[in-house]
Amino acid sequence: MELAFLMDGWAHRFGERYRAALFAFLPILLLFSLIIFFPPDGRERAQWIQFIGRFHPLAVHLPIALMLLVPVLELAGRWEKFAYLRLSSRFVLGLATIAASFAAFLGWCLARSGSYSGALVTQHMWGGVSLAVICWLGWSLRGRLVGPHAEKLYATTLTVGVLVVCWTGYRGGQVSQGEDHLTEYMPSPLRRVLGLSSAVPLVEAAPGSFYEVRVQPILAEHCASCHGTKRQKNNLRLDSYGWLMRGGKHGAVIKPGNLEGSDLFRRITLSPDSDDFMPKEKRQALSLDQRKTIELWISAGASGTLPLNAIKDLPAGVVAVAPIEVSFPQIDSATVAKARTEIASALRQLQDRFPNILNYESRGSADLVLNASLLGGKFGDTDLEALAPVAEHIVVADFSRTAVTDRAAPAIARMKHLRVLRLAETKITDRTLRSVSSLDQLRSLNVYGTGVTAAAFPFLEKLAKLEHFYAGRTSIQLGASVPQSLMGKLVL
Amino acid sequence: MANSELQLAIVQAETRRHFLRSLGSGIGTLFFGTSLAKYVAAANARGAEGSNLSFARDAATPLSLLPPQFPAKVRRVIYLHMAGAPSQLELFDYKPELKRLDGQDCPASFLAGKRFAFISGVPKLLGSQYPFKQAGKSGQWISDRLPYIAEHADEICFIKSMRTDQFNHAPAQLLVHTGNPRLGYPAFGSWVLYGLGTENQNLPGFIVLLSGGKSPDGGKQLWSSGFLPSVYQGVQCRSHGEPVLYLNNPPGVDRALRRTMLDTIDDIDRQTHTEFGNPETVTRIAQYEMAFRMQMDATDAMDIHKEPESVRARYGCKPVGSEFANNCLVARRLAERGVRFIQLYHWGWDSHGADAKEALNLGFNDRCREVDQPTGALLADLKERGLLEDTLLVWGGEFGRTPMRENRNGQEMKYVGRDHNPGAFTIWLAGGGVKPGITYGQTDEMGYEIVKDPVDIRDLHASMLYMLGFDYHKLTYSFQGLEQKLTSVKPARVIGEILA
Numbered sequence: 001m002e003l004a005f006l007m008d009g010w011a012h013r014f015g016e017r018y019r020a021a022l023f024a025f026l027p028i029l030l031l032f033s034l035i036i037f038f039p040p041d042g043r044e045r046a047q048w049i050q051f052i053g054r055f056h057p058l059a060v061h062l063p064i065a066l067m068l069l070v071p072v073l074e075l076a077g078r079w080e081k082f083a084y085l086r087l088s089s090r091f092v093l094g095l096a097t098i099a100a101s102f103a104a105f106l107g108w109c110l111a112r113s114g115s116y117s118g119a120l121v122t123q124h125m126w127g128g129v130s131l132a133v134i135c136w137l138g139w140s141l142r143g144r145l146v147g148p149h150a151e152k153l154y155a156t157t158l159t160v161g162v163l164v165v166c167w168t169g170y171r172g173g174q175v176s177q178g179e180d181h182l183t184e185y186m187p188s189p190l191r192r193v194l195g196l197s198s199a200v201p202l203v204e205a206a207p208g209s210f211y212e213v214r215v216q217p218i219l220a221e222h223c224a225s226c227h228g229t230k231r232q233k234n235n236l237r238l239d240s241y242g243w244l245m246r247g248g249k250h251g252a253v254i255k256p257g258n259l260e261g262s263d264l265f266r267r268i269t270l271s272p273d274s275d276d277f278m279p280k281e282k283r284q285a286l287s288l289d290q291r292k293t294i295e296l297w298i299s300a301g302a303s304g305t306l307p308l309n310a311i312k313d314l315p316a317g318v319v320a321v322a323p324i325e326v327s328f329p330q331i332d333s334a335t336v337a338k339a340r341t342e343i344a345s346a347l348r349q350l351q352d353r354f355p356n357i358l359n360y361e362s363r364g365s366a367d368l369v370l371n372a373s374l375l376g377g378k379f380g381d382t383d384l385e386a387l388a389p390v391a392e393h394i395v396v397a398d399f400s401r402t403a404v405t406d407r408a409a410p411a412i413a414r415m416k417h418l419r420v421l422r423l424a425e426t427k428i429t430d431r432t433l434r435s436v437s438s439l440d441q442l443r444s445l446n447v448y449g450t451g452v453t454a455a456a457f458p459f460l461e462k463l464a465k466l467e468h469f470y471a472g473r474t475s476i477q478l479g480a481s482v483p484q485s486l487m488g489k490l491v492l
Numbered sequence: 493m494a495n496s497e498l499q500l501a502i503v504q505a506e507t508r509r510h511f512l513r514s515l516g517s518g519i520g521t522l523f524f525g526t527s528l529a530k531y532v533a534a535a536n537a538r539g540a541e542g543s544n545l546s547f548a549r550d551a552a553t554p555l556s557l558l559p560p561q562f563p564a565k566v567r568r569v570i571y572l573h574m575a576g577a578p579s580q581l582e583l584f585d586y587k588p589e590l591k592r593l594d595g596q597d598c599p600a601s602f603l604a605g606k607r608f609a610f611i612s613g614v615p616k617l618l619g620s621q622y623p624f625k626q627a628g629k630s631g632q633w634i635s636d637r638l639p640y641i642a643e644h645a646d647e648i649c650f651i652k653s654m655r656t657d658q659f660n661h662a663p664a665q666l667l668v669h670t671g672n673p674r675l676g677y678p679a680f681g682s683w684v685l686y687g688l689g690t691e692n693q694n695l696p697g698f699i700v701l702l703s704g705g706k707s708p709d710g711g712k713q714l715w716s717s718g719f720l721p722s723v724y725q726g727v728q729c730r731s732h733g734e735p736v737l738y739l740n741n742p743p744g745v746d747r748a749l750r751r752t753m754l755d756t757i758d759d760i761d762r763q764t765h766t767e768f769g770n771p772e773t774v775t776r777i778a779q780y781e782m783a784f785r786m787q788m789d790a791t792d793a794m795d796i797h798k799e800p801e802s803v804r805a806r807y808g809c810k811p812v813g814s815e816f817a818n819n820c821l822v823a824r825r826l827a828e829r830g831v832r833f834i835q836l837y838h839w840g841w842d843s844h845g846a847d848a849k850e851a852l853n854l855g856f857n858d859r860c861r862e863v864d865q866p867t868g869a870l871l872a873d874l875k876e877r878g879l880l881e882d883t884l885l886v887w888g889g890e891f892g893r894t895p896m897r898e899n900r901n902g903q904e905m906k907y908v909g910r911d912h913n914p915g916a917f918t919i920w921l922a923g924g925g926v927k928p929g930i931t932y933g934q935t936d937e938m939g940y941e942i943v944k945d946p947v948d949i950r951d952l953h954a955s956m957l958y959m960l961g962f963d964y965h966k967l968t969y970s971f972q973g974l975e976q977k978l979t980s981v982k983p984a985r986v987i988g989e990i991l992a
Contacts, residue, residue, distance in 0.1 A: 326986040355556075357691055359558075365563065371691050472876040
């Protein structure tokens with residue numbers, strides 16, 4: 001009660017005229033409290049605040065225009081011809097106060113909705129709020145205070161207002177258009193007059209340079225979706241050497257030879273949960289090898305002409321292997337059944353005679369795999385000859401440790417689609433290999449522990465597809481007698 | 493007469509409410525009958541196209557040979573499991589940066605949100621206890637503890653980015669060998685046996701050999717057939733003495749008498765089967781028959797003294813204390829004899845540093861010596877004999893170890909050790925189906941987390957099945973209403989990059 005009474009008395013003493021002005025200060029106070037208690041922190045927020053905030057750039061132009069209009073009205077009104085204009089300046093100031101407060105509120109919404117933080121934004125924000133206060137002050141002074149100082153105070157307020165409008169507008173432009181948005185395309189003579197560094201035309205990297213072969217693919221993979229031709233977040237483009245070296249709205253991102261000063265390197269090597277970490281939004285981070293490549297390149301001077309082989313100790317896995325996806329073969333049962341018909345009955349008889357050692361290579365083929373080695377000495381030349389009806393379908397045959405001899409060689413030679421032939425620890429000799437030399441599909445031949453000698457080499461040279469010749473525990477030795485075409489295939 | 497009276501009584505007992513109730517469900521039935529029928533028909537049509545492979549066999553020959561789905565690079569697997577999880581940082585994952593930071597406090601970011609078996613407080617970083625050397629033409633980094641394995645660096649495909657979601661031995665081993673950390677799922681070997689059968693009917697198709705003085709923590713569940721018929725389970729054999737206990741005839745019983753006895757038992761079993769139709773009865777008959785055949789062949793296959801002295805010396809077989817070497821030699825003999833899946837476990841790699849036996853600077857050294865020469869000899873022997881081209885050799889543990897030194901109860905321990913790290917470990921493969929002399933995947937500079945190409949256990953399984961000629965979706969068994977498969981229900985990836 002007491003307080004309310006006092007407030008009431010205070011307001012009366014200032015007079016009714018000021019009550020409206022005081023009341024108009026309330027939204028500005030609200031603005032202050034918003035900024036102080038809910039400062040923009042760069043964190044993403046809900047949709048409403050984002051949606052409203054997006055109208056800030058639209059709304060700011062009204063208070064700018066109004067604030068600049070007032071001095072025009074005041075000055076022009078000094079001519080008698082335009083004296084009536086001075087009457088409207090108070091109304092315009094009132095309008096400017098409302099517009100500035102509203103624009104500042106929208107600005108807070110935009111800043112609060114995320115992706116805006118830092119010194120530039122803070123300066124722009126306080127500029128906007130100050131402008132609202134100045135508008136209000138001007139409006140309160142205009143036509144209310146009388147006395148010798150009132151005019152001077154009012155004129156000063158307007159001057160400061162115009163300066164604050166210019167400064168805030170420039171800062172706002174920097175936030176949205178980049179720090180050098182005014183000077184970027186300034187002609188060189190003017191730059192020289194103003195003492196600015198002269199604009200450098202974009203220099204591109206040399207074809208086949210280290211940058212182009214090693215660095216650019218990394219940037220293209222991880223960065224160019226936000227900093228490239230389509231989007232240029234923070235005015236930074238990383239899709240060519242020239243753009244990379246020009247930097248973004250906060251200046252250069254690469255300082256040649258200076259790792260600590262290179263903002264790009266700092267950001268890609270931060271902890272992934274840091275706010276400044278790049279790439280953002282859970283995109284794939286750069287691998288250790290990729291970071292190392294960029295690190296070595298910056299340390300070496302970040303040149304666009306550095307030759308490809310200038311950096312020696314590159315990490316091994318720098319050139320990424322493309323993932324290889326495997327597809328599973330489909331089986332067409334009708335085709336398979338058809339291919340199998342001609343041997344089906346013969347195979348059934350043989351499978352009864354030799355259970356579990358003879359079967360199809362796969363569910364989708366009519367080729368056969370034979371493992372006679374399990375029968376050992378019980379499997380001899382006559383058994384091998386009994387396989388004749390299916391001989392051409394056998395692609396893998398293992399006769400290791402069986403009683404097979406050179407006499408079976410013609411029967412083996414009839415298996416003309418053989419890819420793998422194993423005769424380890426049998427009684428066969430070079431004579432079998434002579435017959436076998438007609439098996440032009442043979443990839444693997446195993447004569448481990450047999451009587452085969454180096455005299456068999458000429459037969460093997462005819463086998464164009466041969467990849468492995470296993471001849472351990474034979475009389476064959478590594479040495480001059482091994483023909484060039486068998487080197488690397490001979491396994492001892 | 494009584495029947496029609498009963499019907500009348502039933503009809504009279506029906507009230508209006510019964511009528512309304514059955515009307516409601518009747519309408520529902522009508523709806524499902526029409527709307528679901530087309531889905532059922534579609535599902536049946538898919539089945540008829542052969543999307544599911546048939547693994548049906550004659551009940552009397554459950555292990556008979558079946559062709560793989562598509563031509564296979566690999567026809568048998570030898571899996572050397574280092575039970576207890578060997579430290580990848582002392583063996584294969586070369587981390588010079590970790591060595592440089594040896595003895596410094598572990599960064600907080602390593603510890604946040606992590607669970608450890610024993611580490612507490614802030615542990616110290618621990619560099620490799622042993623120097624590394626580049627080996628072979630491929631220049632792969634391998635610890636100086638493994639000189640024999642290093643000789644074969646150009647044959648080996650390292651996966652340095654294995655990861656698991658289990659950080660205790662038993663469930664992690666179960667995950668590696670059955671695709672599931674819980675009990676009751678079939679082992680990899682059982683799946684392979686179920687899918688391909690076995691060529692040699694006189695030996696089990698899935699044989700397990702243990703060494704290191706202790707069974708792996710996962711126990712016999714690691715080679716159980718789970719929900720598959722029990723005929724597909726792994727058979728644990730001993731590498732000295734009688735390979736399978738109680739296989740030989742007792743004194744006074746000869747082979748003919750044993751045959752007569754078995755015939756009688758089989759008769760009774762067959763009667764039981766016709767009466768109750770339980771497939772396990774058929775399994776029992778098949779196992780008795782196999783045991784009878786095994787009396788001859790198993791003893792021969794397991795007897796390493798049938799090998800020349802030079803071969804035994806190459807593997808490092810000694811009269812006593814070389815169980816792993818003996819098992820490796822047996823593994824080669826079994827591979828020659830057409831055994832489909834040969835599983836070795838060597839215990840003693842759990843290098844926490846709690847005592848000398850499990851210290852990285854002591855016991856670990858002995859483990860390396862125990863396995864290095866035999867593993868190298870096995871690789872060389874398989875290669876010389878031409879067996880490596882269609883055999884897949886796998887070497888690895890169930891998870892990795894931390895780059896931090898273990899500090900049980902927050903105190904520095906007397907011996908050097910590392911805690912469990914499920915986040916990254918190394919497994920290597922060699923033989924048919926894999927690219928030789930390469931490394932797949934990468935860990936960070938500490939060897940703590942994977943930074944490139946993570947491989948889950950199910951991805952490894954899918955890749956191994958691919959080498960054996962199967963699409964992992966298609967090797968299935970109907971159980972509890974689900975087409976069960978080795979890789980379980982999560983999507984797996986065949987690692988095309990490591991396939992030859």
